Amino acid sequence: MATTSCKGLCAVASVLALALAGCGGGQSPNEVVLVTHDSFVVSDDVTAAFERESGLELRILQTGDAGEALTKALLTAGNPQGDVFFGVDDNLLSRALAGDLFEPYESPALEHVEERYILDSEHRVTPIDHGEVCLNYDRAWFAERGIAPPRSLADLVRPEYKGLLVVENPATSTPGLAYMLATVAHFGEGGWPKYWRALRENNVLVVDGWEDAYTVRFSGSAGRGPRPIVVSYASSPPAEVIFQTPRPQEAPTAVVDDSCFRQIELAGVLRGARNESGARELVDFMLSTRFQEDIPLSMFVFPVNREAKLPPEFVEFAARPERPLELSPEEIEANRERWVDEWTRIVVR
Numbered sequence: 001m002a003t004t005s006c007k008g009l010c011a012v013a014s015v016l017a018l019a020l021a022g023c024g025g026g027q028s029p030n031e032v033v034l035v036t037h038d039s040f041v042v043s044d045d046v047t048a049a050f051e052r053e054s055g056l057e058l059r060i061l062q063t064g065d066a067g068e069a070l071t072k073a074l075l076t077a078g079n080p081q082g083d084v085f086f087g088v089d090d091n092l093l094s095r096a097l098a099g100d101l102f103e104p105y106e107s108p109a110l111e112h113v114e115e116r117y118i119l120d121s122e123h124r125v126t127p128i129d130h131g132e133v134c135l136n137y138d139r140a141w142f143a144e145r146g147i148a149p150p151r152s153l154a155d156l157v158r159p160e161y162k163g164l165l166v167v168e169n170p171a172t173s174t175p176g177l178a179y180m181l182a183t184v185a186h187f188g189e190g191g192w193p194k195y196w197r198a199l200r201e202n203n204v205l206v207v208d209g210w211e212d213a214y215t216v217r218f219s220g221s222a223g224r225g226p227r228p229i230v231v232s233y234a235s236s237p238p239a240e241v242i243f244q245t246p247r248p249q250e251a252p253t254a255v256v257d258d259s260c261f262r263q264i265e266l267a268g269v270l271r272g273a274r275n276e277s278g279a280r281e282l283v284d285f286m287l288s289t290r291f292q293e294d295i296p297l298s299m300f301v302f303p304v305n306r307e308a309k310l311p312p313e314f315v316e317f318a319a320r321p322e323r324p325l326e327l328s329p330e331e332i333e334a335n336r337e338r339w340v341d342e343w344t345r346i347v348v349r
Helices: 008-023 044-054 066-075 093-098 108-112 139-145 174-201 210-217 236-242 276-286 295-299 312-317 329-347
Strands: 031-036 057-062 084-089 126-138 165-168 205-207 229-233 253-270
Touching (some): 066 084, 066 093, 093 329, 126 139, 126 276, 174 210
Parallel strands (some): 165 205
């Protein structure tokens, strides 16, 4: 499956535009600029609370999906488009740190964050949220056919699950990459390629992105597609409850706990920020309970501040895997490209 990218003159123009944006002097002294990905959402009243408490105006600059936003930020490292970057996760962290993107800052609010979420001892980045990429399945589909839903990654190669799974391409999709990494973490260097060969034999469907997989191909979403198992998030079941009218008493989808791979999303003060003091205030605010309690229903991820309370829908319907699969950022950085290339040879070529 091919990935799309800007080539030739388009790429040159993009780099020049970013360089000029970094050099521009359009930022006012009482403004702090948050550079982030297109999926970032925060409530208006939370934005207003930050502006009221800090006396600063918050401007949000969204620059593409997570990978694209990071690439653009790296192109202007040291002369950034804003003051804080939010959206790098542990799968891409080593790339950001190697690019000297951030200025170290240890927020005092980290005292409310568990040590396992703090990934950089130099505090160039600060954890803001976490989420787990997991297998989701359509409860009704399996109940109507009297088939037991899968309970593990290994189950999916069994004959009864042939043609039931849709996944995202790890070369083009963040959840697709996380699921591939989950199989590496679970089966090991020698086992994960065999697993994917078996999935291919079992008629796994690969699509480019989460939206196609979940909203079009998956039977448990509004799209009512043909496949009852999909790679999505631990927070997808409460989302299905919240966005259905009338609200169901039980989530129509469920999560395979043993399949979950943790992602931690981080923010950092950009090196060369025009408003470094404002950037630090913003990072502190993003760890406050006011911000942290907003993100579950805004971005459907979990807060890292242990003092933050989850909304009732998350308490009742979201999966909280006790031992999610993980790989270190260093291991991911050292092997990601090779793993994706090998996955591509096995699954889609």
